[in-house]
Amino acid sequence: MSANGKKEMKTIGILTSGGDAPGMNAVVRSVTRTALFNGMNVKGIFKGYSGLMNSLMQDMTLRSVSDILQRGGTMLYSARCPEFKDDAGVEIGKQNCLASGIDGLVVCGGDGSFRGARDLSLKGIPCIGVPGTIDNDIASSEYTIGFDTAVRTVVENIDRLRDTSQSHDRCSVVEVMGRHCGDIALHSGICCGAVSVLVPEIEFDIDRDIIQKMKKTMNSGKNHFIVIVAEGVTSVRFGDEPGMSAHQLAKYIEEQTGVESRATVLGHIQRGGTPSPRDRVVASQMGHYAVELLRKGIGNRVVAMKDNHIVDYDILEALEMKKTINMELYRTCNEISI
Ligand code: ADP
Ligand code: F6P
Numbered sequence: 001m002s003a004n005g006k007k008e009m010k011t012i013g014i015l016t017s018g019g020d021a022p023g024m025n026a027v028v029r030s031v032t033r034t035a036l037f038n039g040m041n042v043k044g045i046f047k048g049y050s051g052l053m054n055s056l057m058q059d060m061t062l063r064s065v066s067d068i069l070q071r072g073g074t075m076l077y078s079a080r081c082p083e084f085k086d087d088a089g090v091e092i093g094k095q096n097c098l099a100s101g102i103d104g105l106v107v108c109g110g111d112g113s114f115r116g117a118r119d120l121s122l123k124g125i126p127c128i129g130v131p132g133t134i135d136n137d138i139a140s141s142e143y144t145i146g147f148d149t150a151v152r153t154v155v156e157n158i159d160r161l162r163d164t165s166q167s168h169d170r171c172s173v174v175e176v177m178g179r180h181c182g183d184i185a186l187h188s189g190i191c192c193g194a195v196s197v198l199v200p201e202i203e204f205d206i207d208r209d210i211i212q213k214m215k216k217t218m219n220s221g222k223n224h225f226i227v228i229v230a231e232g233v234t235s236v237r238f239g240d241e242p243g244m245s246a247h248q249l250a251k252y253i254e255e256q257t258g259v260e261s262r263a264t265v266l267g268h269i270q271r272g273g274t275p276s277p278r279d280r281v282v283a284s285q286m287g288h289y290a291v292e293l294l295r296k297g298i299g300n301r302v303v304a305m306k307d308n309h310i311v312d313y314d315i316l317e318a319l320e321m322k323k324t325i326n327m328e329l330y331r332t333c334n335e336i337s338i
Contacts, residue, residue, distance in 0.1 A: 011041040017048035017109035021146025023279035024074040029065040030287025049084035104294040108132040126299020137181035140318035141304035171225040171261040175246040185230035200232030201325040
């Protein structure tokens with residue numbers, strides 16, 4: 001026991017879970033080095049909760065995390081593990097922690113991963129969640145690791161699309177990731193001067209928000225266009241109608257405006273690539289903070305960004321929070337894309 005009566009943390013585990021995000025490696029490095037610096041042992045668990053359930057782990061040394069800071073993806077691999085949603089799966093995870101001497105665990109991933117961390121914490125293994133997903137869709141944190149890099153990748157690619165759209169007087173419809181969250185779409189919309197950005201959080205009307213807007217800007221001499229649509233928009237149904245794919249939307253725009261249109265679905269390109277400086281810094285800070293919590297014997301918390309500072313919340317409280325879109329940014333985007 002430590003001085004505060006909590007079980008002493010001798011060994012901690014680290015895993016990455018859900019969709020990988022650039023910067024996850026920087027979290028693994030930071031967690032490993034902070035723990036080793038403080039005389040603890042570290043076990044790297046491979047393939048998320050699936051690896052925990054199968055005891056796929058290795059002891060981490062200072063050198064295990066060399067040369068990974070600049071790499072996208074995650075050296076620990078990631079997985080989606082439906083079995084961990086069941087109590088039986090969490091119980092196996094707990095038993096494997098006990099068997100391998102893991103006293104506390106850092107989980108880097110999204111909301112689903114935090115639910116697993118909550119369930120394992122409730123069984124007595126203190127867990128700390130670190131927000132790692134390109135989607136920026138975690139309500140408790142103003143920022144999620146990987147978002148900056150993903151937006152940078154989207155912007156670089158849309159800049160290329162603009163070159164060809166401009167040369168042909170075309171409209172480029174670009175679908176971006178984000179699951180149910182429109183942050184990637186909105187931020188790239190601002191960066192790329194999109195004439196319209198459709199996000200799942202805000203009601204839209206294709207005729208009003210795209211067609212009429214394009215026609216208006218054509219009257220002022222504009223002849224090439226970028227329309228960004230979040231995947232959370234193309235995947236939903238409109239009443240009884242199935243969602244409109246980016247390709248269908250491009251066809252509709254061409255029919256209604258006479259502007260030749262092409263669709264591009266950026267897809268998993270958005271998940272890869274070297275993490276941006278911002279992602280490396282935030283990942284390093286959050287990983288360090290997570291270990292500090294465990295060192296104090298504190299578990300069942302998530303690390304978060306609030307007002308540009310690193311803070312922590314109870315996982316249950318964090319999972320109750322509701323994510324909203326930045327309406328100010330949306331308004332700015334709309335009012336300057338005329
Ligand atoms: P992504 O959004 O990329 O899917 P998540 O962090 O939401 O990332 O990861 C989902 C993963 O979290 C699941 O595949 C599963 O392994 C894990 N998980 C554990 N417990 C739960 C739970 N109760 N609900 C949802 N996901 C869970
Ligand atoms: O959560 C990250 C994310 O890339 C989402 O933006 C996207 O909806 C999903 O994962 C794609 O998942 P998969 O890699 O299973 O195709």
